[in-house]
Amino acid sequence: MSKIAISLAVNGEPRQLLAEPREQLVDLLRRDLMLTGTHVGCEQGVCGACTVEIDGAPARSCIAHAGSCDGASVRTIEGFDGDAVMAALREAFTREHALQCGYCTPGMLIAARDIVRRLPDAGEARVREELAGNLCRCTGYRGIVRAVLSVLASSKWAATAE
């Protein structure tokens, strides 16, 4: 089966790749671009470890096949340097013990940043509802929820959306 040409903008850099249609975005990111911060978990859209931003919105890179991403702008966990919300979340995750092994953390952070920007008034129940799509198998969520709530409480981020 012949490969297809895929144009992506990844973390702001234009990239030209050749991919088999059956490959998913996460394969291209990890293998071709060595962006290994995006993790492969369940490969069926449930666990959230592979969450990246596609065209500005969080999406599962394990169920976004290569062709469907042609022309897309992709932002991975490596692409948030200089982002104020992400910086605050990283600090909060460290402070609140929101990670142990780190496997879920890149997806958690991208989901958490989306919550902070989209739902600036979210309380604990809403944060937990929104995080239901990111599985953590070691910290037990308390620290993660605390970290997200502390960033929500520290400022109204929606007004500072880039």
Next chain:
Amino acid sequence: MKPARFAYARPNSWSDALKLVAAGARPGAGTQSLGPLLNLRLAQPDTIADLRHLPGYAGLAIAGDVIRIGAGTTHAAIEDGAVPGRVGEIMANVARGIAYRPVRNRGTIGGSLAHADPAADWVAVLPALGATAVALGPTGERRISAAHFVTGIFETALAADELLRFIEVPVLPAGAHWGHWKFCRKIGEFSKATACVLALPGQPPRAVLAALDGPPLVIEDASALMRDAAAEARRIADRLPDLAPWRRAIAEAALRRAVERMRA
């Protein structure tokens, strides 16, 4: 595990898309249901025809008392209020309960309905809302009541050379009463039983029971359910064929709770 090999096609016109589908290509929209099936090799299409770039695939038009929603409109857009009015309010709440936000950002209402997983939210909700599916085929559009669109597990009334083009939902009066309940042990997982009830002024109430390992059960006149929800829910659940007792029990509870929600 990676998907079995397939070819990728990106039609730029609806006529090209219809030709690809007639030739056997599997239509792909957000691929949030198809993607997992590909990864698990439960689906092994020869070709995926990517519908996402077709003109007017996503979006919305209002014509009189009908809202026409492009089949490629994402759940997230609906969650964020793309559909106006009372029906939009109902649909936004339903959309918020579909899987997870990163899935809703790519998954589409038409893709989900055409995929026809019995446990899918729109499969239950659209018949209850009195929606119509608009299919596009070689000779033009064909309208199919949402109540008759899903015909079985992953089976629909679409012909092999048709694509789902629009979903039409009626504008609902502000006084429309709606109740919806689905059984999930974890937020975002597939429903084990879903029920919806809609009561409009001057019309018999409609109820739908879904996630039943088959097409949704549409009850066009659910007046008896409104009169005595507990007894009628039990009677309906008792008559469902081939369901394990625990499934029957939660189907009954879903109907009862949808009525309770409507009255809350």
